[in-house]
Amino acid sequence: MSARPQTPLLDQVTLPEDLKRFSDSELTQIAHELRSETISAVSETGGHLGAGLGVVELTVALHAVFDMPRDKLIWDVGHQCYPHKILTGRRDRIRTLRQEGGLSGFTKRSESVFDPFGAAHSSTSISAALGFAVARDLGGQCDGGLGDAIAVIGDGSITAGMAYEAMNNAGHLGKRMFVVLNDNDMSIAPPVGAMSEYLSRLYAGEPFQELRSAAKGAVSLLPEPFREGAKRAKDVLKGMTVGGTLFEQLGFSYVGPIDGHDMDQLLPLLRTLRQRATGPVLLHVITKKGKGYAPAEAARDKGHATAKFDVPTGKQHKAPSNAPSYTSVFGNALVEAAAEDSRICAVTAAMPDGTGLGLFAERYPSRCFDVAIAEQHGVTFSAALAAGGMKPFCAMYSTFLQRGYDQVVHDVAIQRLPVRFAIDRAGLVGADGATHAGSFDVAFMANLPGMVVMAAADEAELKHMVATAAAYDDGPIAFRYPRGEGVGVELPERGEVLEIGKGRVVQDGSRVALLSFGTRLEETRKAAEALVARGITPTIADARFAKPLDRDMILELAANHEALITIEEGAVGGFGSHVAQLLADEGVFDGGLKYRSMVLPDTFIDQASPKAMYDVAAMNAEQIEAKVLDALGIATLDSKRA
Ligand SMILES: Cc1ncc(C[n+]2csc(CCOP(=O)(O)OP(=O)(O)O)c2C)c(N)n1
Ligand SMILES: CC(=O)[C@@H](O)[C@H](O)COP(=O)(O)O
Ligand SMILES: [Mg+2]
The missing domain is CATH 3.40.50.970 (Thiamin diphosphate (ThDP)-binding fold, Pyr/PP domains)
Structure with a gap:
């Protein structure tokens, strides 16, 4: 110091x-x-x-x-x-x-x-x-x-x-x-x-x-x-x-x-x-x-x-990275996609580096648009680019996209225009605190008719979602991913075009199904490991889509398990609410399914490390484990003491 x-x-x-x-x-x-x-x-x-x-x-x-x-x-x-x-x-x-x-x-x-x-x-x-x-x-x-x-x-x-x-x-x-x-x-x-x-x-x-x-x-x-x-x-x-x-x-x-x-x-x-x-x-x-x-x-x-730095030299103390950031994976995947499709273009509202579009701007300057701090305009501009036959990727932080919401509804969704929303900084972001948390996008995007909404569980999934969005021309599509590093999975050579509305089961188990939407999958896996030690092997699924939901997969999980728990890095009204609606519509609750939905709490969470913020939100591995035990009616030592 x-x-x-x-x-x-x-x-x-x-x-x-x-x-x-x-x-x-x-x-x-x-x-x-x-x-x-x-x-x-x-x-x-x-x-x-x-x-x-x-x-x-x-x-x-x-x-x-x-x-x-x-x-x-x-x-x-x-x-x-x-x-x-x-x-x-x-x-x-x-x-x-x-x-x-x-x-x-x-x-x-x-x-x-x-x-x-x-x-x-x-x-x-x-x-x-x-x-x-x-x-x-x-x-x-x-x-x-x-x-x-x-x-x-x-x-x-x-x-x-x-x-x-x-x-x-x-x-x-x-x-x-x-x-x-x-x-x-x-x-x-x-x-x-x-x-x-x-x-x-x-x-x-x-x-x-x-x-x-x-x-x-x-x-x-x-x-x-x-x-x-x-x-x-x-x-x-x-x-x-x-x-x-x-x-x-x-x-x-x-x-x-x-x-x-x-x-x-x-x-x-x-x-x-x-x-x-x-x-x-x-x-x-x-x-x-x-x-x-x-x-x-x-x-x-x-x-x-x-970052913190040394005053005399200005040298910043940055922790070494173990995996590429989601932002850079998005940026590189978009550059690769653009090499094969000259209709792909990119829109940022004054955040070219923050959204990972730097390389895209360098390679394809005539197809990259920094519209300045103008999210509303950026969304409508993207809508018209799409109407004009281009394939715009409108890359915005979740929190700033909020400002363009009427444009998302009125200019994009109602007109069913194929704007691709790349929603960065999804979930809790850390030091910037509540104002910058990407808490609401799943709720406000998934309630729009015709909007496809995806969340990447890891960086490989993100690459698939960029490819999926590039290939999808039937209407608007959004994919979200968090701030920071990926989990270190191997990146595929090429992104795979995912089947719209299809999730994946990543681990078979019994009694309880953990259905994750987004990067809580990693914490879900950790929770599952801890549960194995207690003799419970949960099924784990990655929903990939909040809209359209993978109805078959969800109804099967509900039919074959005593409890179903959804987990997402977003506020109430998002993925879990859509799942609950499906289960209610299909009469699944009549059969006694124990359903729980893990969402961000109904409060604005102050700045801390993302891990600490997710602790406040009760969404880390230990809390997922506790939720499973609670749903199955298994008392833990801690809960007995309390
Ligand atoms: C609605 C919105 N979009 C984007 C940002 C991200 N952002 C924060 S500061 C900033 C640049 C602001 O430039 P200026 O007002 O000139 O302030 P300076 O940093 O130059 O003092 C941007 C784009 C934001 N905070 N709010
Ligand atoms: C003040 C502001 O809005 C931006 O500077 C923001 O803090 C950037 O956040 P990231 O560090 O996640 O890019
Ligand atoms: Mg300035």
């Missing part, structure tokens, strides 16, 4: 109000110390580093000028909030970030009054700020009081439709509120899209300053080069837009761009805006992701997320 940094001024800050005692130059020093403290903390915990380093000065300046928690500071996504947590009474726990029982890696209402609105999914901050501003004006009340509302949103997050829905509404209502556009010219990957190019044009060449009525006077407080920027502003007015920037067209006063690392610009400008704003203001700040830590600044993702 590296020595902790010396932070003499920061040590005098417990809450934002403490910042008010310092001069501007001392605040600059505090920002330096805050950066060192952030680096030091993340080196011990791992987590999102680059975004926080890019907003250190902004964090200090906002807290020094505004009056949190009365003023509501809303960080979009929340992955940049570690410096904010350090300044808002949580420094003593900052080295527990993302650990079990520790601080969340995102903003969280239950954690602090200084987190007025929780986040982790992007592009919600402007809507939230507007809601607070309107509540204030209507005389609403909440913890800490209700003052100004300030959203800080990145150039990546402002690509999502929701941000424009909010600006459209805010411009119309005309309420005083602030949006700080933190433009570091990065998303997780380099940003894509016309909006990104537009923002670049706003600050390309000579910096400029165009202050509207809300911020009149601030110009005189700015350094000389920014005062001269009016010429550039005129170019922009003439060349690109009629009557000002896009933001002005939407009803905001646009201020900027300014250097977001220069406290001598940030502090006076924020003070002026705070004094004078009467309506919605957008302040455009230019920052660097990873600022001030060379290994982060040099990283391709500008240090977006990191």
Whole structure:
């Protein structure tokens, strides 16, 4: 572990109000110390580093000028909030970030009054700020009081439709509120899209300053080069837009761009805006992701997320891997499939690396689409690609696909379009916690008429499912797989096209049948081994499909066993519910079958290791074993003691 940094001024800050005692130059020093403290903390915990380093000065300046928690500071996504947590009474726990029982890696209402609105999914901050501003004006009340509302949103997050829905509404209502556009010219990957190019044009060449009525006077407080920027502003007015920037067209006063690392610009400008704003203001700040830590600044993702690391060298402490990740197996399988079928294309919503599409993008750039943070658009775009005769693989994390759900229903399912949904990060994901858990996709996909829903039990199965999805043209099809490494099974040379709606029995046994859907199969096998020692050899089956169900296999398992237990990494309403429906419809319960369904509990599970989270969910091998014993009415020593 590296020595902790010396932070003499920061040590005098417990809450934002403490910042008010310092001069501007001392605040600059505090920002330096805050950066060192952030680096030091993340080196011990791992987590999102680059975004926080890019907003250190902004964090200090906002807290020094505004009056949190009365003023509501809303960080979009929340992955940049570690410096904010350090300044808002949580420094003593900052080295527990993302650990079990520790601080969340995102903003969280239950954690602090200084987190007025929780986040982790992007592009919600402007809507939230507007809601607070309107509540204030209507005389609403909440913890800490209700003052100004300030959203800080990145150039990546402002690509999502929701941000424009909010600006459209805010411009119309005309309420005083602030949006700080933190433009570091990065998303997780380099940003894509016309909006990104537009923002670049706003600050390309000579910096400029165009202050509207809300911020009149601030110009005189700015350094000389920014005062001269009016010429550039005129170019922009003439060349690109009629009557000002896009933001002005939407009803905001646009201020900027300014250097977001220069406290001598940030502090006076924020003070002026705070004094004078009467309506919605957008302040455009230019920052660097990873600022001030060379290994982060040099990283391709500008240090977006990191394992624990050595501060002097930046070397990350990554555990050696024993098997390829599911994500990479998906990515490679898709590349192989695309080599044989020129209609295969891929869609990602700003997660090209996270979804394993990097190699696909390299090999088939014209067939790979990063649509930016735009899951809704990504789904509908995929639907139309399918309608146009292509074979789109819409690769999204389960949790982010939630945002495109109406599009899944309305544009894909109702039109029976053969979009292939590759659903990554299915189940509990670990350090990102509840906001990123892939808990609901089976429930929300399998209830849609005509949707085929598969879950891979291991990495070989995933390869088969990619081949199956590529071959299936009759309607939409989805397959899900978790974060992290596979179980180490041998990968087949080629994926096999599975028969739709057919599962497989992986072990014959008696008395109890364990029917797994997804990667709990491994834990199920372990539980079965433990049960053998008790004289019970369960049958084990891998359902492969939640929709359509393998009716024959399930009814046979039900007929030939005293108990049937389903296991899945998803919330109630998913695979087990469909099985229960089948059994009920077929009158199987009338014959006395003991049926149990193991699903995620009806609660949001906080961050921990995936294993620990599945313990909380009671879905690991020991708990599967206990469920079997309970269903068969066999008391264990433990249950007798209890
Ligand atoms: C709806 C949604 N889609 C995708 C993500 C994953 N994600 C987290 S941060 C991020 C990039 C955000 O870029 P930006 O807003 O510019 O912030 P920066 O990291 O550059 O500071 C993405 C794509 C998310 N959190 N929410
Ligand atoms: C903040 C955010 O949403 C992403 O950075 C996310 O944390 C990535 O998760 P993975 O590490 O599973 O790719
Ligand atoms: Mg960015």
